[in-house]
Amino acid sequence: MSLLDAMPTPRIRWKGRHPNVVLVSLSLIMLVAFWAFDVVSMAPNRIVSGTGYGALEAFGWPGTLLATLLLVTIGVVAWQPSHRHYRALIVAVVLLMVLMPVGLIASSYLLIDPELPQARLGLGAAYWVVLFVLLLCLIEIRLRLNLTRFWPTLLLCGVALVWWLCAALWLDSLALVQEYNARNQLFLTAIGQHLRLVGIAVSSSVVLGLLLAMLMRRYARLQKGAFAVLNFLQTIPSLALFGLLLAPLAWLASNVPFLAQLGVSGIGTTPALIALIAYSLLPMVRNTYTALEEVSPDTLEAAKGMGMRAGQRFWQVRLPLALPVLLEGVRITTVQAIGLTAVAALIGAGGLGTFIFQGLGQAAMDMVLLGALPILALALVVDASLGALAEALRPGGAQ
Numbered sequence: 471m472s473l474l475d476a477m478p479t480p481r482i483r484w485k486g487r488h489p490n491v492v493l494v495s496l497s498l499i500m501l502v503a504f505w506a507f508d509v510v511s512m513a514p515n516r517i518v519s520g521t522g523y524g525a526l527e528a529f530g531w532p533g534t535l536l537a538t539l540l541l542v543t544i545g546v547v548a549w550q551p552s553h554r555h556y557r558a559l560i561v562a563v564v565l566l567m568v569l570m571p572v573g574l575i576a577s578s579y580l581l582i583d584p585e586l587p588q589a590r591l592g593l594g595a596a597y598w599v600v601l602f603v604l605l606l607c608l609i610e611i612r613l614r615l616n617l618t619r620f621w622p623t624l625l626l627c628g629v630a631l632v633w634w635l636c637a638a639l640w641l642d643s644l645a646l647v648q649e650y651n652a653r654n655q656l657f658l659t660a661i662g663q664h665l666r667l668v669g670i671a672v673s674s675s676v677v678l679g680l681l682l683a684m685l686m687r688r689y690a691r692l693q694k695g696a697f698a699v700l701n702f703l704q705t706i707p708s709l710a711l712f713g714l715l716l717a718p719l720a721w722l723a724s725n726v727p728f729l730a731q732l733g734v735s736g737i738g739t740t741p742a743l744i745a746l747i748a749y750s751l752l753p754m755v756r757n758t759y760t761a762l763e764e765v766s767p768d769t770l771e772a773a774k775g776m777g778m779r780a781g782q783r784f785w786q787v788r789l790p791l792a793l794p795v796l797l798e799g800v801r802i803t804t805v806q807a808i809g810l811t812a813v814a815a816l817i818g819a820g821g822l823g824t825f826i827f828q829g830l831g832q833a834a835m836d837m838v839l840l841g842a843l844p845i846l847a848l849a850l851v852v853d854a855s856l857g858a859l860a861e862a863l864r865p866g867g868a869q
Contacts, residue, residue, distance in 0.1 A: 488550070489548065489549045489550065490548040490549075490551050490610070490614070492610050493544060493545070493548035493551075493559070493607060493610055493611075494545050494548050494549060496544075496603050496606055496607050496610070497541055497542070497544040497545030497548065497607075498545060499599070499603055500541050500544075500599070500600050500603050500604070501538070501541050501542070501545075503595070503596045503599035503600060503603075504525055504537065504538070504541060504596050504600055505524070505525065505538075506596070507524075507594060507595040507596035507599065508522030508523060508524060508594035508595060508596060509523060509524060509525050509528045509529070509573075509577070509594045509596045509597050510522075510523055510528045510574070510577045510581070510591055510592060510593060510594050510597065511523065511591070511592040511593075511594055512581045512582065512589065512590070512591055512592070513589065513590045513592065513645070514586050514588065514589050515586075515588040515589070515590070516588070516590065516645075516648075516834070520590070520592050522594055523577070523581060523594070524596075525537065525596070527580070527581070528573070528576075528577040528580065528581065529573050529576055529577065529580075530576065530580060533573055533576055536569070537566070537569070537573070540562055540565065540566050540569075541566070541600075543562055544559060544562050544563070544607065547559055547562070551614075553615070556611055556614050556615050557615070559607070559611050560608070560611055560625070563604050563607050563608050563611070564608075564625055564628075564629060566600075566604055567601070567604055567629045568629055568632050570597070570600075570601065570633075571632065571633050571636035571637065571641065572636065574591065574593075574636070574641055574644060575636060575640045575641060577591060578591050578640075578641065578643045578644070582643045589643060590643065590644070590645040590648055590836075591641075591643045591644050591645060592644075592645045592836065593646075608622055608625075608626075609622075618858055618861055618862070619854045619855075619857045619858040619861065620858045622854070623851070623854040623855065623858065626850070626854075630847070645836040646836050646839055646840060646843075648836075649834075649836045649837050649839075649840045650840060653825075653840075656824075657825070657840065659820070660820060660821055660822050660824055660825065660841070661822065661844065663819070663820035663821045664808075664811055664812075664820075664821035664822045664823075664844075664845075664848075665848075667739070667742060667743065667746065667807075667811045667814060667819060667820075667821060668746075668804065668807045668808055668811055670743055671743055671746035671747050671750055671807050671811075672750060672800070672803055672804050672807055674743075674747050674750075675747050675750035675751050675754045675803055675807075676754060676800060676803075678747070678751060678754075679750075679751055679754030679755045679758050679799070679803075680758055682696060682751070682755045682758075683755055683758035683759040683762060684762075686755075686759055687759065687762060687763070693759075696755070697752075697755075697756075700751050700752040700755060700756075701752065703748045703749065703751070703752065704749065704752050708745060708749070708810060708813045709813065709816065711745045711748065712741055712742075712745060712813075712814075712816070712817050715736070715741040715744055715745065716736040716737065716741065716817075717736065719734060719735060719736045719740055719741055719744075720735065720736030722734060723735045723736065737817045737818045737819075738817065738818045738819055739819050739820075741817055741819075742811070742814035742817060742819035745810075745814070746807050746810055746811060746814070749806065749807070749810055750803045750806065750807055753799055753802040753803050753806065754799050754800070754803045756799070757795055757796060757798055757799025757800075757802070758792075758796050758799055760795060761792035761793075761794075761795035761796045761799070762788060762789075762792050764792070764795065765787070765788045765791045765792055766791075769787060769791065770783055770787060770788065773786075773787045793863055794860045794861075794863045794864045795860075797856055797859060797860040797863065798856075798857075798860050800856060801852065801853060801856035801857055801860065804852050804856065805849045805852055805853050808845060808848050808849045808852065809845065809849060811823065812826055812841070812842075812845055815827055822841040822842075822844055822845050823841060824841065825837050825838065825840045825841030826838050826841040826842055829841065
């Protein structure tokens with residue numbers, strides 16, 4: 471049984487076939503970008519600017535014709551799509567994503583001179599546009615088929631595995647791979663630092679958010695003031711908040727030896743965690759408060775009639791029913807924290823933002839991508855996985 475056959479069949483009645491304007495437009499955008507912009511660039515070394523090459527020069531006639539046919543197929547099939555056609559469109563989109571690194575392998579053989587060991591292959595504007603639009607196509611198809619987030623996530627994980635294998639085995643000339651090979655240990659350390667900061671910030675905000683939401687439900691006067699403070703914290707730019715924390719934390723570290731022994735200082739991990747937790751509290755508290763309030767009073771009354779005490783009603787009825795909405799708050803908080811942690815590199819907290827700012831300082835865009843792409847991948851994985859879990863936990867959700 472194939473992967474497509476295993477997908478749940480949506481309960482949709484196809485009364486008539488109308489053009490999917492979104493997919494047709496996206497197909498046209500990809501075709502224009504593929505033929506109008508540079509697909510790759512080639513530079514003899516890291517210092518010299520690269521020379522851009524179009525699809526014909528980069529992939530040759532066979533590769534260019536195959537990619538064009540697949541892009542045209544998406545637009546043609548989307549003109550009068552049926553349920554089966556949408557499944558075929560998934561195959562076309564995933565096949566294009568899988569072939570993209572294969573195209574880079576072909577470009578390295580066609581464009582890279584073996585006598586130039588420092589030569590680097592870069593990704594052009596057309597490459598990024600097509601990849602981004604293909605992701606939009608996948609989202610549109612998922613919504614049309616009414617699929618859960620599990621299947622697109624599984625497909626993208628498979629595509630990512632193919633990309634990783636191609637990069638590890640045959641794409642030594644790719645500039646992004648060269649940047650990684652030059653600092654692979656630093657990269658792994660940065661990944662660990664980034665995940666540690668995000669994990670501590672999110673777990674702390676979940677605990678504090680749940681406590682604050684419960685207090686706000688118990689003491690009505692606290693609600694307005696707490697939300698006002700949390701909204702105010704959201705308006706402070708991250709760099710400004712780091713600057714505001716610098717002086718008081720440095721004073722505490724110099725005057726309280728115990729805090730200094732714990733590693734508290736004006737720069738580094740401490741101000742980064744304080745800022746991340748402060749920014750994470752608003753979405754966490756708001757979703758938790760809303761989730762707990764939206765539980766049906768009739769359900770709670772029925773639980774009370776069954777003899778459940780107040781604590782039992784909260785832990786066995788209210789909290790499980792509120793969990794899907796609460797998980798949405800965790801999803802928003804985590805995705806936000808993954809992005810904000812990159813800025814913490816400016817105050818010495820480490821993480822993937824280190825490569826972003828070093829790359830900007832050296833005008834090395836491939837180093838910027840070395841830090842930015844894992845952040846994007848982490849955010850997508852967390853968003854998809856927590857979103858799928860929230861959908862599955864809703865009454866009548868994914869089975």
